[in-house]
Each structure stands twice: as structure tokens, then as C-alpha cells.
Amino acid sequence: xxxxxxxxxxxxxxxxTSVKIECRSLDFQATTMFWYRQFPKQSLMLMxxxxxxxxxxxxxxxxxxxxxxxxxxxxxxxxxxxxxxxxDSSFYICSAWDHGRDTEAFFxxxxxxxxx
Amino acid sequence: GENVEQHPSTLSVQEGDSAVIxxxxxxxxxxxxxxxxxxxxxRPQLIIDIRSNVGEKKDQRIAxxxxxxxKHFSLHITETQPEDSAVYxxxxxxGTGRRxxxxxxxxxLQVQP
Numbered sequence: 719x720x721x722x723x724x725x726x727x728x729x730x731x732x733x734x735t736s737v738k739i740e741c742r743s744l745d746f747q748a749t750t751m752f753w754y755r756q757f758p759k760q761s762l763m764l765m766x767x768x769x770x771x772x773x774x775x776x777x778x779x780x781x782x783x784x785x786x787x788x789x790x791x792x793x794x795x796x797x798x799x800x801x802x803x804x805x806d807s808s809f810y811i812c813s814a815w816d817h818g819r820d821t822e823a824f825f826x827x828x829x830x831x832x833x834x
Numbered sequence: 835g836e837n838v839e840q841h842p843s844t845l846s847v848q849e850g851d852s853a854v855i856x857x858x859x860x861x862x863x864x865x866x867x868x869x870x871x872x873x874x875x876x877r878p879q880l881i882i883d884i885r886s887n888v889g890e891k892k893d894q895r896i897a898x899x900x901x902x903x904x905k906h907f908s909l910h911i912t913e914t915q916p917e918d919s920a921v922y923x924x925x926x927x928x929g930t931g932r933r934x935x936x937x938x939x940x941x942x943l944q945v946q947p
Contacts, residue, residue: 749932750932760940761937763937764936767934823880827877
């Protein structure tokens, strides 16, 4: 199947700093990518939809100025958590569909963010 | 927007028994229903999916059924094995690559040896 690669797999940062997470589609182009957040023992919740060449669409309750999304190419979307706080500690996962096949959603391996 | 409810939240079965997890969805426009297995700290792994033009799909020990009228779909695992122990999520979407998935709350399946 298609491959979505996410980096880093885990990161620890200090409160107040920013962290950038990358999501790449390695063998297909993705005009749309999705960013989910998963707190411990909870489900995946959609944060935002990343659109290549245009602004991201954020879900209700997600601060767009705190979670900056950039989708500058057809294979790369980035999520930057700005001024991170301990409550931002979570598992962040990106996802994309291979539009050429449009058969299923492919997920990155996720990023475990811990803010101390 | 779409809302997906999943039951039960936990399920414990003996090895060899069957396990059934049920989900309901709210948006009749949804037409793609995948099931994922997720192990701790890992990405969700697609185990089976069904589209709304099909009522049932089977892949070895795993099957999914869909009732569009009632807006519910179920995952059936037969002959469970300890390695089936994980968290399972159902999801729904409108089935195109530009639509996100809405996930159920998850079911923690424990298969006792």
C-alpha cells in the first residue's frame, strides 16, 4: 500500500516552545492531508484538514493560531504546535488518501509529543 | 457533522470464541466504513472496510456487516487469538479522499488464552 511517513516519532519540549511535525506521502501525491490528535485511551479526533496551496480547515475548538498547518507541496504537510503547554501533550497522527487509487486512508506512524 | 458511536468499550473473550463490536453512525451520506486495529503507541491499522453498496464483507476470520437503513455496522472476529488483543476503532466517512474519517470511541479487546 501507499506510504505516509511522519517525523519525528516522539519529541519532548519545554513549555512555551514550538514543535514542528512533518507528514510526507512517499509514493503518491496528496492534495489533502488530515491531522488527528489522540489523547491516552481516547479516540482519534480530527484537528484540521490540510489543503495543498491553500489554508487549512480547522475543526471547532482547535486554535488555528496555535496549531499552524502548512501544506506547501503535494507530498508534505507540517503541523507546528506553537507555545506548547503540557495539555498539548498527545499523540498526533496525519493521514492521507492516495487519490490515484482512492481505496483507503493511509496513516503516518504518529508523533508522541510530551511538553514538560 | 458525522457522529459515530461504538460499543462495547471493553470486551473480554476466551481464546477461540467470537467477538462482535458494533457501531452506529448519524450521517446518511456516509458511505465508507473502515475498521482499525491499534496497538499502543502505533498507527491505526486497517483490518477491513466496507462501502455502502455492499451489505457484508469477509476476510478470513474477520467480517463486517452493514445495515444502511438502521445506520449501523458491526465487526465480527471468529476464532479469536491472543494476538487479536488490541483497541479496535470503527470509522465513517463520505468515502472520497477529501473527506476525513470520524472515529468511534474504541473497543479494548482482550483475548484470554
